[in-house]
Amino acid sequence: MKLYNMEYCPYCVMVREKLDSLGLTYDKIEVPPMQHMRQEVFEVSGQYTVPVLVDEDQVFDDENKIISYLDDKYGK
Numbered sequence: 679m680k681l682y683n684m685e686y687c688p689y690c691v692m693v694r695e696k697l698d699s700l701g702l703t704y705d706k707i708e709v710p711p712m713q714h715m716r717q718e719v720f721e722v723s724g725q726y727t728v729p730v731l732v733d734e735d736q737v738f739d740d741e742n743k744i745i746s747y748l749d750d751k752y753g754k
């Protein structure tokens with residue numbers, strides 16, 4: 679699993695806390711603060727905001743979608 683992340687982004691913090699609480703390991707990719715420098719984020723997700731989570735062939739571009747997905751797939 680890969681998380682496109684900015685350390686101080688509150689939405690990224692929410693996702694990191696969820697990943698940690700579920701005991702999941704993941705690769706954290708720090709993105710540059712300037713939106714136009716996030717080419718990889720755009721290539722992966724079609725937009726520039728973080729967090730973006732990639733799990734095998736699935737891509738999620740919003741913290742709420744990410745958290746629901748993680749709960750559904752890895753929770754309980």
Ligand SMILES: N[C@@H](CCC(=O)N[C@@H](CS)C(=O)NCC(=O)O)C(=O)O
Pocket residue numbers: 684686687688689690711712713726727728729739740741
């Ligand atoms: N997924 C959120 C947005 C997430 C978000 O705004 N992330 C910020 C970082 S905290 C971001 O990437 N903003 C674009 C930028 O920094 O230029 C939403 O759709 O409401």
